């Protein structure tokens with residue numbers, strides 16, 4: 259049973275339509291904005307973030323029929339492994355870790371709510387990237403999103419918080435990754451990983467708001 263009420267996540271049963279819909283929504287968001295993400299990355303990195311993310315989303319999209327046949331937790335974990343292998347750079351292992359950790363927890367811990375699972379998965383991403391909140395990374399979107407989810411905020415407010423949080427990374431000095439080599443000169447630029455994370459969050463929230471199970 260999948261519900262589309264504001265602030266509520268779908269339950270965890272196999273749902274081919276949900277998996278396919280989320281894959282398509284995320285794929286579309288990244289394809290449309292790939293050039294913008296590359297431009298952000300040119301300012302403080304090596305300019306390939308949009309290209310890398312598009313490659314990862316294409317790999318997932320091409321595999322969508324198989325993914326749609328899997329239970330949701332397994333689909334999420336498999337998408338994470340595909341992203342590790344296909345995105346490359348720093349972002350592949352980080353997004354991959356996020357999804358692998360979410361998928362594994364969803365599959366084994368029925369009693370935990372999604373916000374708790376997301377929080378644990380984000381902590382795993384932080385360990386993997388040896389980064390903290392405020393270091394100007396995708397964590398600076400993920401943690402605020404988790405906070406909104408724990409508050410059971412409406413999907414539209416989760417998306418808004420993600421977008422605002424990505425913009426706020428412009429004020430931060432990069433402490434991890436290639437951008438950290440710029441030191442203070444990284445200030446004034448939005449972090450590309452935070453930006454892609456906000457785009458994906460918004461795409462997911464929009465899809466879930468409109469989702470009506472058959």
Ligand SMILES: [Mg+2]
Pocket residue numbers: 299303304305306307347
């Ligand atoms: Mg790069």
